[in-house]
Amino acid sequence: VYKLRAKDDKGNANEMWDECIEQLGRDLIDDNTDKRALRKEAETELQRQKEIEHQKAKRLEKLFEYKLETFEIPEIKNSKNRAMKSKLRRAKSVPEVNLYAMILVKEAFEEEWTSELKDMGMECPDELKGKSK
Secondary structure: OOOOOOEOOOOOEOHHHHHHHHHHOHHHHHHHHHHHHHHHHHHHHHHHHHHHHHHHHHHHHHHHHHHHHHHOOHHHHOOOOHHHHHHHHHOOOHHHHHHHHHHHHHHHHHHHHHHHHHHOOOOOOHHHOOOOO
């Protein structure tokens, strides 16, 4: 974009300015300036929207990778609680993934602990039975 000024640095009239005004007219110049400003504003908004979409896609990619890592935890991988695993798959944030993962891990430890107590001929206290289910 070339900016044409009415006066040069010394304050003298600019002949090119006068010729442009005479040939094109102020209305046409003003209309084109307004159109360009609107076009630039639209381009800036489009660029901003693209950046937002890019950030959103990156966030979803990281969340997906985090879920894959979470499903590699043996207590979660081997869990038979299909409903909770389904919720974990559909989680929309890392804290939500952590919540469901913690519930599944807790269930696995409770099952393991209950099994060990039974092997020793003991019973799990009622206050600890089925707390996470």
